[in-house]
Amino acid sequence: MCPDLVAVDRRNLADFLASQPGFEAITAEQVAAARTRDDLGLSSLQVILVMVNYLAATGGEHAFRPDWVARLDDVDGIASVMRDIDSLTMSSARS
Amino acid sequence: MTADTVTVGSFACELGDLECKPADLPDFEQWWQAESNGADFTTMGCGTFRKMSGPVSGYVVATVQRTLAERGLPARQVDRVVFATTDANLAQVDRDFVAGVLEAAGLVSCVPVLMSFQQCCASVTALGHGCALFDDPAVRNVLVVAFDAAATDRERVRQFALFGDAAASCLISRDGGGELRLASSAVQIDYEGLLGRDSMVSRQQVARDTLDAVLGTTGTSIAEVTMVFPTNLYQPLTSFNAMVAGIHKSKLHFAEMLYRVGHCGNCDWMLNLIDYRDKVGLRRGEQYLSHASAPGFFAGGLLVGV
Numbered sequence: 294m295c296p297d298l299v300a301v302d303r304r305n306l307a308d309f310l311a312s313q314p315g316f317e318a319i320t321a322e323q324v325a326a327a328r329t330r331d332d333l334g335l336s337s338l339q340v341i342l343v344m345v346n347y348l349a350a351t352g353g354e355h356a357f358r359p360d361w362v363a364r365l366d367d368v369d370g371i372a373s374v375m376r377d378i379d380s381l382t383m384s385s386a387r388s
Numbered sequence: 389m390t391a392d393t394v395t396v397g398s399f400a401c402e403l404g405d406l407e408c409k410p411a412d413l414p415d416f417e418q419w420w421q422a423e424s425n426g427a428d429f430t431t432m433g434c435g436t437f438r439k440m441s442g443p444v445s446g447y448v449v450a451t452v453q454r455t456l457a458e459r460g461l462p463a464r465q466v467d468r469v470v471f472a473t474t475d476a477n478l479a480q481v482d483r484d485f486v487a488g489v490l491e492a493a494g495l496v497s498c499v500p501v502l503m504s505f506q507q508c509c510a511s512v513t514a515l516g517h518g519c520a521l522f523d524d525p526a527v528r529n530v531l532v533v534a535f536d537a538a539a540t541d542r543e544r545v546r547q548f549a550l551f552g553d554a555a556a557s558c559l560i561s562r563d564g565g566g567e568l569r570l571a572s573s574a575v576q577i578d579y580e581g582l583l584g585r586d587s588m589v590s591r592q593q594v595a596r597d598t599l600d601a602v603l604g605t606t607g608t609s610i611a612e613v614t615m616v617f618p619t620n621l622y623q624p625l626t627s628f629n630a631m632v633a634g635i636h637k638s639k640l641h642f643a644e645m646l647y648r649v650g651h652c653g654n655c656d657w658m659l660n661l662i663d664y665r666d667k668v669g670l671r672r673g674e675q676y677l678s679h680a681s682a683p684g685f686f687a688g689g690l691l692v693g694v
Binding site: 316339 | 427592624632
């Protein structure tokens with residue numbers, strides 16, 4: 294993965310967390326430095342909330358894909374799932 | 389599975405008689421923060437929950453009476469009763485429980501058994517066990533009775549659900565009369581989850597394995613299932629758990645009962661089925677999935693309208 298793209302994904306995650314009730318205390322710097330969701334202090338419930346809320350925020354048209362689950366334990370994985378949700382949303386908008 | 393003439397129906401429930409709001413709990417905010425690590429409770433899909441003001445046995449008797457009254461079946465004609473409850477609720481099953489319930493309900497020719505140690509999946513297993521009892525040709529009517537009530541208010545507020553109190557029941561009969569037939573059922577264990585070491589991946593795996601076992605028996609795809617009646621975990625969790633198991637959230641019927649009564653242990657799938665039956669109806673030939681999850685377990689039952 295291109296380092297610049299990873300940074301963009303992490304910035305997207307940080308921006309989204311900042312917009313969500315209960316996650317405001319997590320800073321962009323913490324997201325940039327963290328490796329796992331535990332590093333950010335995110336419980337499995339909170340990661341699920343982030344994903345469900347992100348799906349809703351991007352239109353609620355798409356379901357969480359079962360093969361994404363394995364990516365949710367590390368920060369790059371969470372950010373990459375959000376990128377995949379964006380891609381699905383953009384594909385739908387174009388078609 | 390059992391013969392086609394064995395049907396399941398007359399679902400009934402008795403909710404806790406006190407309607408409460410989470411804010412009514414004395415230290416709710418403190419408990420929720422401790423459980424959720426700062427998540428926003430208003431997004432959990434919970435409105436009220438029910439609390440029993442008396443011993444759970446009274447509610448068990450009431451739901452049994454409702455089930456029998458709906459069928460018009462005299463209590464003396466029930467051969468077996470399969471009770472189901474979560475591990476935490478076992479303490480409420482004291483030495484007088486069975487005798488008291490059988491006597492109060494008039495179940496004078498009825499052999500009781502208790503299904504537990506499978507947390508909120510116990511009643512799905514109880515349904516399968518109840519149907520299997522029909523291998524004995526002498527068995528004609530079997531009650532399945534699920535019940536759960538939190539022992540303390542602190543136990544109601546958990547990381548994955550807000551607990552309410554309820555009892556729910558149904559009747560399995562050899563001579564028909566029910567709306568459904570149990571086509572298959574399965575329960576599987578997530579050993580790491582039982583020990584509190586589960587992960588999202590391990591939970592997803594046991595969910596998918598269980599669904600494969602339930603649906604594979606009959607060659608059914610999840611797309612062919614009309615509606616799924618799940619465990620009432622917090623709304624985002626229930627939706628997520630379904631999605632990662634390959635179930636579209638549009639197939640879930642739970643949100644209103646979650647909002648009204650919370651998570652009533654192993655009663656949830658029956659409460660959701662009752663709500664759906666009352667609003668939409670259970671239709672001949674359509675397939676429905678009872679779908680229960682708990683730390684360490686996952687269970688499902690495929691029910692077909694008759």
